[in-house]
Amino acid sequence: MTAANRADATAAAVVDSPVSPQVLYPQSTGLDGFERVTAAWAKPRPFGFFTELNNNHIGILYIATGFLFFLGAGVLALLMRIQLAYPGNTFLSAATYNQFFTMHGTVMMFLFAVPIVEAFAVLLLPSMLGARDMPFPRLSALGYWAYAIGGALVFSSLFFKIAPDGGWFMYPPLTGPRFSPGINTDVWVLGLGFVEIAAVAAAVELIVGILKTRAPGMTLGKMPIFAWYMLVTAAMIMIGMPAVIAADILLELERAFGMPFYDAARGGDAILWQHLFWLFGHPEVYIIFLPAAGMVSMMLPSFARTPLVGYAWVALAAIAVGFLSFGLWVHHMFTTGLPLLSLSFFSAASSAIAIPMGIQVFAWIATLWEGKPVLRVPMLFILGFLFIFTIGGLTGVMVAAVPYDWQVHDTHFVVAHFHYVLIGGMVFPIFAALYYWMPVMTGRMLSERLGRWTFWLMFIGFNAAFLPMHVTGLLGMPRRIYTYPGDLGWNRLNLVTSVFSFVFAAGVLVFLFDFVRHLRSRPQTGLNPWEAPSLEWKAGQAAHGFRSLMPIFSRYPGWEQKGLKDDELAGRGYLPDAPTVEREALVTSPITAEPEQIMRMPGPGWTAFLAAVATAIAFAAMTIKLPAVGWIAGFIAAALYLYWLWSLDPALPREPADAGRGIALPLYRNGKQSVGWWGMTVLLISDAVVAASFAFAYLFFWTIRPGIWPPDGSQISGFREPIGLAALIIVAYFFFEAADRFNQRDRRLTATCLIVVALAAGAALALGWIWLDGLGIDSTRHAYGAAVWTLLGYVAVHIAIGAAMALWCLVRSALGMIDPWRCLTLRICLLWWRFTAPATVLTLILIVGFPFVVS
């Protein structure tokens, strides 16, 4: 039985279910059905720019915005290279230079590299997966607008001379309140914290989209390799970003409230920041590289005219890199005085990651070997990527050796190394992707001739600028100095680097000229100018992507599924119609991609845009010390989010609806098969990482001063209150479970259970506050107190949200919006309690039981 037949057979079983006596909303394969699909997905006017949620619209905006930030950060780099061209230059002041190098790194990493790879995924993945959109389009739109507005605010700080100036990794104590009393650091912490949350939102979207909205029949082994890469990348973002968000929270708590997490004089330790930052920062390199590698793996078959060699090997290499990259973070900390054996573990892990990296490179070379490569502009950039990235990898192996790293740490050698890795491993593939997928975005090809100019200018400019920089570093030039004396032997090397950085920039300029020109003068290319095998080339530029969703049973459907486009256009796939003129998509199972549900998608609206604007204003106002404005904007944002949440989980008929191809599917799922359940589960994994980061901070402080733990006057005596607190939370949790059970039989008991949950949670908050206040632990006197308050505060926020969820469900239940069938809201809130209850108990054990044990 083929995958397509199996998918149909399984879905047919849904129709045969005794709960499905009739089929709603028959689908038409005729022109009328097509017209309804087009109408449902049409871009709204006149404010479609702000209100449209479709991935084609958001994806292109995302890419364009990311590229603008790339240009902005690039200009900063050029200005810095002018400053460093000659010794003793006074083009930039030291303070301005500090802001420029900080913003260059920050913008490139947080506002260009991560967002643009997510942007490509948002644009391309739905059609690559044979779907119509991502599962949470409003979340995509919120993520985009939060990123665009938050990023613009952070970047604009440069014009007011309040830009961050502590380096892109913002090490305390330099960035602490003592040495950075201005708001420059707050701009970084709050502004980028906001952007990081947007990145996490996009990652949730990508994970659930890849697992739950693939075309029927597209098993995990059949999905495009880019989807594997993005699945791993999004999972890495979900684990890595929360660590730096936690570090940001601790730094802001220190700066705003004097809680001394990084202040050694009061029991803190600046090394904690380095651990948390690099726990994110090193995987960040692979978060950037893996999507680029995924794009390369998609493009190579098109130009080699042959399938990717070793698909399964490449997929497993992506998984391996995703995991192993989290075992490397200390290799950024080789000079911090950690025990030699500890450093060696990370040095060994740094070498081990060469295995999966090697698998990928050999798979690409084998693909070229196997096929008949055509040397078009994207291929040039791919070859440039292989050349440059390999050199970056080699110098990476050098700095992974502890003694070598001690020699070159914080010199221009390291600057040269990571530019080889990042520009080679990410910027060149992104340019290849821009040339390759431009017809998907604009319907037109960029110029082949100008593309070659772009490539050679960038390639020569890059290598001539950064290769000498290795020598500059070996000669001892430290990074982050705004000028240097003329008698150290660095002059000529710096001049060469500066001159060729402008050659590199000239290549980017040619690209921009080509882009503007092609919009007007280049002809339309048609659907698949590269004769590529993947599905995005079948989708066209229409917002709905596909007229109907075809079953997919090949990794290269464009080459191997004959007549696919004709069948799709003729409506012979799933959902060829939009009977209610609403946007619909197909939900499939995560492994075998069997159809499970017809999902109604949200249409265009202002909520996401306005919520992002209000939240950005709230963050910005708090940063520049305008609390009144901040609170007002915060309340407006909260109101918008509540309005949004209220509109979720709408009433839908119980009867299955026609899905096309002679099968029917439910319009609603209330458990593990729903995308909402998956979204919440993935989000809670990130939440757990934040909690774990705070717990790590608490334990870290203990390891550095074990003899005085807890410090004098901070001992917690007695277990009565903590046990009572834990008991209340466990009661609340069990009553939430009971509410879900009773919801199937007796709604009055459900309401009673939810009231008990809210009361127990409220009582726990009150008891916790009285207990903690009575302990007299000062959060500003010692890092121990700061860690205790932070851990308990984080738990308290969860309990408060859990109580609010209970009341939310109570109101919805009273209004008839929760019943035995329509109960997804209840079950998603239950997931929250399934996390909050054990997290609370573990936190209490850590705070109360741990000191008792170690003392």
Place this chain on the structure above:
Amino acid sequence: MESVETGPPSEGLSRLLDVAFGFFVWAAHFLIVYIATALACALGPLAASDGGGRAALLTALVLVTLAAAAIVILHALRRYRQQRELSDHGFPLSVTIGCDAIALVAIIWQLFPILLVPACA
């Protein structure tokens, strides 16, 4: 009233994550050896100890490493026996065993520092 979901059985998170089982073992092993070393050296019992204490730590780390390696090998063998006859499982089986293999190398690789670098130096 009926709330039981219809359709195919759920393909849960655990089934998805089983593919990467080897790397979860690798992560656990990595954290155990790193934290054990950090605690033993930072908290004092080994910092001032004679050679015997340090040798005991290294022996414990070797045993933990071998145990982790054995778990990964057993997982790979079990999945191979369970899935080799199933025609649909070629890809998941390859990736599962491949992940186990790379994780095994990464775990064994940690023996080099354990055997070559002195503890608490």
